[in-house]
Amino acid sequence: MAPHEHYDHVLHEIFVDLTIIGVIFLILTVYLLFAYKRKNAGDVGKQPKLSTQAMLGWLIIPSALFLADDLFLFAKAWDLHDNYRKVPKDAYEIKVTGQTWSWSYEYPNGVTTTNELVVPQGQPVLLRMTSNDVIHSHYMNKFRVTEDVVPGRVTYEWFMPNELGESVVTCREYCGMLHSGMYGTVKVVSPADFESWMAAQASAAAPAAEQPTAAAQPAAPATATTL
């Protein structure tokens, strides 16, 4: 399963789980409020003092239940985490550079684009990312994946574009005046269309010898990436 489909699946289960807890809690609270409404002005509460056993029971049983639910959700999320962070071996690698306020993409053959990420359908894509100035965060709405783009570090994220179509990529870390204007599109096209798009890009780029994005990469070492 592609990480984003897996994501929607797990999130759905978590929401079912949370709704159950929430509803139980709500019913209990509302019941207590109605059941113990004050009847006469002088009444006082009559809650019995808990015995040591009862006290420990009310500590251990709920804690165990909470812990069990935590572990249950954690286990679900663990699989998903592996899916997000273990990059398929055949992933197509694209370099991403964030700067105020646009995204640059550099393909393996040196072709670069701005605010437009075009990828072939059915091909896992690995993004290796860094920033030229302040921190940005690369978020692809359809693919449910965010990773910060940090000066002096190289971070990564991957996604599986298995449906044709366009979706949006935005910046999610506050990066100054036009933070909300820092967005572009992710286009998933058929492999054949991708070939012809790439050929057109390469021939358009050929006369211009320089690759400004590559030259602007910071020199600091990549510390964060362990693939």
Add this chain to the structure above:
Amino acid sequence: MAQPKTVKEWVFSCDHKILGIWYLIGSIAAFAVAGLMAMLIRIELGSLGPTLTEDPNVYNLWLTMHGAVMILGFQIPALLGFFANWAVPIMIGAKDMAFPRVNALSVWLFWSGVLLALSNYVIPDSFNGMWTGYPPYSESEMAGNTALYTMIVVVLGMSSVFGAVNLACTVAFMRAKGMGWFQMNVLTWAVFTSNIIQLIFIPVLAASVLLLTLDKYLGFGFYDPTKGGDVLLYQNLFWFYSHPAVYVILLPFLGVCFEIVATFSRNQIFNYKVLIWAIIAFIPVGGDVWIHHVFVAGMPNWLRQLQSFTTLLISIPFGLMIMSLVGTFYKGSIEFRTPLHWVIGVLFMILIGGLTGIPNALASIDYGLSDSYAIMSHFHYVMAMSGTMAIFGGVYYYLPKLTGRYYNEVMGKISCWLFFIGMNVTMAPLYLIGLDGMSRRYYDYQQFPQFEATQHLATYGVYIAAAGILIMLVSWIHCAVAGAKAPANPWGSKSLEFTHTEVIPGPGNFLEPPVLPAGWTPYNYDKA
């Protein structure tokens, strides 16, 4: 006993109750400023494109001020300034704080911090780096006056540290004869624990912002990768304090709720001892989990997983606390007065907020939610709105002791439910568009035109909430000048601030130092 009469007596007082009232006035003023910012923010976002301002940096200033002032100027001072200062010394039977003059210094520092923050509106290069102030943005020219930001954080931090030392010493050494540790009010425990958290973590916050200033103005480069620094060092230092800071807010506001629930159910606290240990557990567990704020910032994968798990563990002490709170209704005798209405609002808000926090704790789910409106809405539910409702409920609870008069129940309840409805109308839809991809800290959302209708709806919510707040302020003033006279113990509480003081406690708090009989607790309603 004599209340201060002249302005001079009010201003230069060292009495913990007067200082508490100064905190209250300052924090309400700060709430008004930050609330006004919230309205501007909401109106701006209510429709696509520029609405109130053409300049995104003006919007960014509003947002920076809203976040910083709500937390540093409103919630922390209201809880650890007003409630802690005013109520805790009386609750433990002390005649004042351990160091009354230091206490006055804390208030003066707090007011200085608020004034410094307000100066952002008038200086030309106001700071717009958000309340988190992340470098390298905050080290760039674009961010404006970072030194001012640092100054505000350090001044308010000093105020908090002095206050925390003072309160912790007061609780530790000045309890009435016969009051053991496990006979203290829940609010006292919550404040005491918060003080310990503050003393451990605030210095780290101060360090993080001071290094920022050294970096920006003197070129040191702690956070600058081109000089061998690391931008994530700041985030780790910052959240090392600022995550525990949410418990510094959470514990006292729940403490206030416990007092109100116990009093208006005339009941003992359910499972008191376990509750106290749960509160104490927040110190280690709360201190450990800050990495969840930097899940997507390039942390190693194993650390993301590990911290997902430790973050989930918070659910245990938190769950135990909520169980004690709700359990206190069991076999109680519940009277539905205004303060209790606010607490019922808190229970709902914190239920939604607590549950929506669980997805955020899981790193893999955070990949879709990080820095989205879902996060924004979650923390407004769990901290901003619950905390605010608890604070206002608590102010209503103590109004008769502050003014000697009753507030008007009808106005109190209407203000509560307008605020509650308004905030839900704002935050619930925003949660949903957050799940759909709406990001935080956006001046506009051209890339998400489908969210406009929801954003528009959310803006109506803030008008409703604002109407509630206006009625509340009117009811407070009405109470102070024209409320019906109240007796010393208007709610029939068993806690010392009600049983052993005059209608309005005067200097020294008690006519005679209280001496407590064996087995006394602040919640022993079943004993005559």
